Amino acid sequence: MNSNFRILFYPQRPSKHSTIYKIIKELNYEIVNTLKKQYDLAIAWEDTTFRNICQLPPKSNGKIINEHCNNISKNKIDEIFKDIFNYSSLVNPSTFCGKCVKKSNLNATHDGQIVECPVELPEEGFIYQKLINNTNEEWGVYDIRTPVFNQTIPFVLIKLKKESKRFRDRFTLSLIRETNAVFTPTEIGKIIEFCRNIGFDYGELDILRDANDDKIYIIDANNTPWWSSLPETESEYAISKLAETFKNEFIESDMPI
Numbered sequence: 001m002n003s004n005f006r007i008l009f010y011p012q013r014p015s016k017h018s019t020i021y022k023i024i025k026e027l028n029y030e031i032v033n034t035l036k037k038q039y040d041l042a043i044a045w046e047d048t049t050f051r052n053i054c055q056l057p058p059k060s061n062g063k064i065i066n067e068h069c070n071n072i073s074k075n076k077i078d079e080i081f082k083d084i085f086n087y088s089s090l091v092n093p094s095t096f097c098g099k100c101v102k103k104s105n106l107n108a109t110h111d112g113q114i115v116e117c118p119v120e121l122p123e124e125g126f127i128y129q130k131l132i133n134n135t136n137e138e139w140g141v142y143d144i145r146t147p148v149f150n151q152t153i154p155f156v157l158i159k160l161k162k163e164s165k166r167f168r169d170r171f172t173l174s175l176i177r178e179t180n181a182v183f184t185p186t187e188i189g190k191i192i193e194f195c196r197n198i199g200f201d202y203g204e205l206d207i208l209r210d211a212n213d214d215k216i217y218i219i220d221a222n223n224t225p226w227w228s229s230l231p232e233t234e235s236e237y238a239i240s241k242l243a244e245t246f247k248n249e250f251i252e253s254d255m256p257i
Contacts (some may be wrong), residue, residue: 003110006031006039007029008032008033009045012045013045017058017227019225023242023243027176027254036043041063042064042104042253043202044066046224051135066202067199071106071134074127077198084197087215089132090133096117096118098117100115100117101128103127103129103130108222130210132208132217134211139160140161142159143207144158146191148203148205154179156179157175157238159174160173160174164253174230176237177201202224202246203222203224205220205221222238
């Protein structure tokens with residue numbers, strides 16, 4: 001493949017700060033953002049929580065990545081998560097007693113705050129979530145950023161944070177780890193099932209593991225993810241691995257999305 005291979009992003013064009021931009025650049029493909037040009041593969045791309053359904057012309061290979069991923073609100077994420085994992089991250093703030101996390105139902109707001117329940121008047125537009133103890137002796141407070149390409153998780157990023165910044169999109173260091181060193185085979189299978197059920201062909205999940213019960217919780221799904229900073233040598237490896245996975249899953253594979 002070379003720069004003659006065109007990928008349509010619609011209705012928006014990906015930012016240069018997005019992970020997919022780095023993947024496409026690594027593969028030397030061309031990005032197009034208009035239906036007037038010919039293209040070889042289409043990706044539904046709109047940086048929003050609730051996406052309008054995009055009507056793109058069908059391709060001969062039938063693949064429009066993330067075509068059916070139109071709702072990545074936290075309520076929707078937990079609804080699908082609960083169906084698959086048989087437990088929930090959410091609490092009823094009117095009846096729950098103790099500390100929980102209040103955050104916007106919208107994606108990528110990073111506005112979590114710890115509140116004491118029960119809450120007399122729960123605020124509309126917010127969810128109330130279990131206070132997940134995402135700490136361990138080796139890493140301290142950490143998130144598990146999980147890139148997904150169809151049915152493949154090439155690796156995960158352990159994003160280390162200061163406890164005071166645990167609900168913010170700021171981290172002190174990212175570490176690349178093998179997927180099966182962080183998740184069990186059963187967990188990996190359920191993560192892929194979650195993505196399939198929410199229409200999530202490509203993107204990155206934020207997953208926490210609770211040190212109290214050792215369960216994992218999918219708390220965010222981002223179908224237009226931005227690149228996470230890494231040291232130069234690790235960044236080169238990560239981009240190369242992500243590009244290889246993208247190519248294998250969406251271009252060279254005959255498996256339907």
